[in-house]
Amino acid sequence: MPTAALEELGELVGPAGLLTTASDLARYEHAPNRLSGRAAFVVRPADTAEVAAVLDWAHRHRIRLVPQGANSGLVAAALPDGTGVLSTERLRGRFDVDVTGRTLVVSAGWNLDEINERLAADGLHLPVEVGSSPSAGGMVSTNTAGSHLIKYGDVRSRVLGLRAAVPDSAGTVLDLLRPLRKRNEGLDLKQVFIGTAGAYGVVTEAAFELAPLPASRAAAWLAVPEQHLLDVLTDLESRCGPALSAYEVVSPTAVRLLADHFPQLTHRVPDSGGFLVLVEVAAADDQADDLLTSGLEAATDRGLLTDARVGPAHHMWEVRHAIPEITERMDPVLSLDLAVPRSCIAACRADVVAQLALAYPHIEPIELGHYGDGGIHLILPLPEDIAADRDAVNALRMFVYDIVVHRHGGTFSAEHGIGPKNYDAYLRYVPEQVRMVAGALKSHFDPRDVLGSVSLR
Numbered sequence: 001m002p003t004a005a006l007e008e009l010g011e012l013v014g015p016a017g018l019l020t021t022a023s024d025l026a027r028y029e030h031a032p033n034r035l036s037g038r039a040a041f042v043v044r045p046a047d048t049a050e051v052a053a054v055l056d057w058a059h060r061h062r063i064r065l066v067p068q069g070a071n072s073g074l075v076a077a078a079l080p081d082g083t084g085v086l087s088t089e090r091l092r093g094r095f096d097v098d099v100t101g102r103t104l105v106v107s108a109g110w111n112l113d114e115i116n117e118r119l120a121a122d123g124l125h126l127p128v129e130v131g132s133s134p135s136a137g138g139m140v141s142t143n144t145a146g147s148h149l150i151k152y153g154d155v156r157s158r159v160l161g162l163r164a165a166v167p168d169s170a171g172t173v174l175d176l177l178r179p180l181r182k183r184n185e186g187l188d189l190k191q192v193f194i195g196t197a198g199a200y201g202v203v204t205e206a207a208f209e210l211a212p213l214p215a216s217r218a219a220a221w222l223a224v225p226e227q228h229l230l231d232v233l234t235d236l237e238s239r240c241g242p243a244l245s246a247y248e249v250v251s252p253t254a255v256r257l258l259a260d261h262f263p264q265l266t267h268r269v270p271d272s273g274g275f276l277v278l279v280e281v282a283a284a285d286d287q288a289d290d291l292l293t294s295g296l297e298a299a300t301d302r303g304l305l306t307d308a309r310v311g312p313a314h315h316m317w318e319v320r321h322a323i324p325e326i327t328e329r330m331d332p333v334l335s336l337d338l339a340v341p342r343s344c345i346a347a348c349r350a351d352v353v354a355q356l357a358l359a360y361p362h363i364e365p366i367e368l369g370h371y372g373d374g375g376i377h378l379i380l381p382l383p384e385d386i387a388a389d390r391d392a393v394n395a396l397r398m399f400v401y402d403i404v405v406h407r408h409g410g411t412f413s414a415e416h417g418i419g420p421k422n423y424d425a426y427l428r429y430v431p432e433q434v435r436m437v438a439g440a441l442k443s444h445f446d447p448r449d450v451l452g453s454v455s456l457r
Helices: 003-013 022-028 048-061 112-122 136-142 190-193 224-245 252-261 263-267 288-301 313-329 341-361 390-408 419-429 432-445
Strands: 038-043 065-068 081-087 095-098 103-107 159-165 172-177 202-209 216-223 244-250 276-283 307-311 335-341 366-370 376-382
Touching: 003 038, 003 048, 022 038, 022 081, 038 288, 048 065, 048 081, 048 159, 048 202, 065 136, 095 112, 103 112, 112 136, 136 202, 159 190, 172 190, 216 288, 216 313, 224 244, 224 276, 224 288, 244 252, 244 313, 252 263, 252 313, 252 366, 263 313, 276 288, 276 313, 288 307, 307 313, 313 366, 335 390, 341 366, 341 376, 341 390, 376 390, 390 419
Parallel strands: 038 081, 065 081
Antiparallel strands: 095 103, 103 202, 159 172, 159 202, 216 276, 216 307, 244 276, 244 366, 335 376, 366 376
């Protein structure tokens, strides 16, 4: 890093905006699942104008920057590799709620928990449930999904507009921020910045469509035989309708981890030894308990489930969130984020588990599934001989991905995005024509390729 360039950067953002000492950089170099990187510096612009100035600086000096929000991602897309970090945490100047319109225009640095705490007074929320508190800009750039997608959709379906700065040598800031639910003026350019992890520009503000807070919530843990996991889902959907807000499947291996690490929580779940399912109903009236109870009674009468434990929703979710807390501390593991058409999910997971048992008999999969949207989080504890061999780890990753993508029409990245962890898969499974278009957009918005942890060219 040329000293003169770093001094110039400091002049652009002021003393609070540039960090260079090892002690200050440390918290920007670590992410969940024991992921880590190395930062040359961290720049923290305070508004859109400063973001644009920083990107112009990076373009002129050809210095790479990795955009970073709350750094809660799982594929290392926000971690530096000896590069600079562009943190959005100081972008907090705007928080404009339109209660009548049910919209929020907010700066990128606000975190999800903060947003929903402030919205609660107006009976509104940004309905994303991920067990962490990502930033507004991070949610847009990664298209956050989570456990409530079955009812509320992903973040893409909630984004009405955004403002983004791009490193194109002209200091361009694209103002696409108007919070309109209907806008058909040709190319919907905001989509380029949703789910692309800051590859094309840095989102500095976003406009979201909000949802009314449910008047009542009810949740239960169910013991469901493996062959009926999808049957219970479709049965509850038919009886609860749009009030069904979550359907989370936990494998027997994951249940055993819960008993080993959080025994104080096990009284909240059935003692089945098999698959468990977390079901939540969120209703606009006070009927959530009645809806859930009638749905569970009907499923029991049909022989689809063997036991159920009903309790306060936040208590039930504590159990679900405890399992990722365990797996994130496990080392070494390979965490995979998969999705297939929902009707194929049972066949896909059975195929993956069977093939792993044949090819990798010493690996016992841990599964957490968003069955309501066709998603499976597959965590594979790694034997030492595989963990020590990078090529062996990649071979295992591609072994699973080939089954999911080629045999079941699925994807290698349901929620977590590309990043260094999935870059080889991007090259392997994304069609060349699609990658060519992505590369052309990259050349337009970022001609010197200074943004992001991986290159889309």
